[in-house]
């Protein structure tokens with residue numbers, strides 16, 4: 140019997156799955172979705188059925204209202220990968236509109252556990268059953284971290300695209316970022332490109348726009364009030380102070396305002412901006428003097444959890460049913 144938590148595959152037959160498939164079944168029944176193909180995979184001992192679905196457009200009530208043609212500029216919100224926060228968003232007027240302070244606790248606590256598990260692996264004798272078990276435990280722990288991290292990025296992205304129809308993202312210089320060993324920073328580094336990608340397609344679903352400022356854009360060093368580019372800010376400096384006009388702002392907010400300002404200035408050239416694929420693809424030693432901002436986000440900063448936003452109902456994306 141095909142229950143609500145089952146998937147029926149050709150040849151294989153009916154499989155019991157973890158996730159409730161009710162919404163997808165309803166969409167298929169009403170012709171709003173068609174399953175294109177299913178992929179079965181096994182990672183760290185856990186089987187996953189991924190259904191790739193072609194679905195109807197998001198309901199207009201869930202989309203951003205279309206802007207009149209006259210309103211071709213303005214309304215952009217800059218999204219900066221902050222120093223003290225994972226994400227800081229601000230509009231051109233300097234108003235902070237969003238801040239995601241910290242990564243979820245399970246991610247922060249995961250690193251010591253991963254280290255312990257990998258030590259266990261190396262202590263076990265090669266080829267032994269104990270070693271195989273330790274390897275499996277380590278794999279499961281890694282998978283769990285990856286899942287939590289992905290879920291978190293989706294929450295942040297959902298929250299941003301639901302509340303703002305025009306997002307200007309910081310472009311991250313990715314070369315060398317993986318050298319960073321601190322968890323929050325590593326998540327922030329590795330997460331940023333993912334986050335930009337997720338924001339890009341979610342924003343398209345909603346009829347909004349997302350774009351990325353060029354990598355060399357001095358969002359951190361520039362005064363958001365008078366646009367004077369000052370010297371680079373040391374990591375310890377949390378408040379941006381302009382030497383020219385005396386403007387003062389939170390460092391991350393200043394950068395976010397500049398990102399919003401960049402799009403508003405260059406809008407003619409970015410009529411149909413989209414974030415596509417990985418945001419940067421800078422190779423090592425490409426000679427651009429910009430240093431990656433690795434290590435700027437500290438796990439000790441902030442302390443509040445990110446906004447708990449439920450994943451929106453609507454068009455299902457490529458979703459795993461495990």
Ligand SMILES: [Zn+2]
Pocket residue numbers: 362363364365366367381382383384385386
């Ligand atoms: Zn200034």
